[in-house]
Amino acid sequence: MADDTLAHRAQNATRTEAMHLPPTAAPTNHGKTLAAWFTTYAVVITFTIAGLGVLFAMVWLFWVGMGLLVASLVVGKVLQTSGYGQGGDKTRARQARTGGH
Template sequence: MADNTLAHRAQNATTTETMHLPPTAAPTNHGKTLAAWVTTYTVVIAFTIAGLGVLFAMVWLFWLGMALVVAGLVTGKVLQASGHGQGGDKTRARQARTGGH
């Protein structure tokens, strides 16, 4: 029977695992791209409008807010596809101009 006491484990340390890091470094913008900012602000404002619609029992204001949420998500995806998202051409060009951030 193996000795599995705390004292034995403290005196006989186990081997550690090797780390497998990604081959390249992650982008330095941490998601701070035009597409991310536009999407975030649009969705937050739209949810605020929808929340006000619920608060004041105005169904049309709620649905206006929900439509703006969808519009914000579509706008963000269009900006990402046009190169303003993480890893996009325009984001990398801006990083080169501003020193990486």
């Protein structure tokens, strides 16, 4: 009869774990790209504008904030697809100029 205790299984491993590594190294900028910074600041500012519209019961200001939010998300996506996002051509060129950061 086989020893099936926890101590025996810990000392005599029968399976190995598979390691699933990414095909390439991750970018070293940690998301510090022009597209990320612009989108973050734009969303914070537009939510603040919309929040002030709610606070002061100004419906038009709320909708202006929501409209600016949509516009800022579109501009952020355009920046990302034009090479200013994570892994983009312009971001990689900037990393090469500045030593990877």
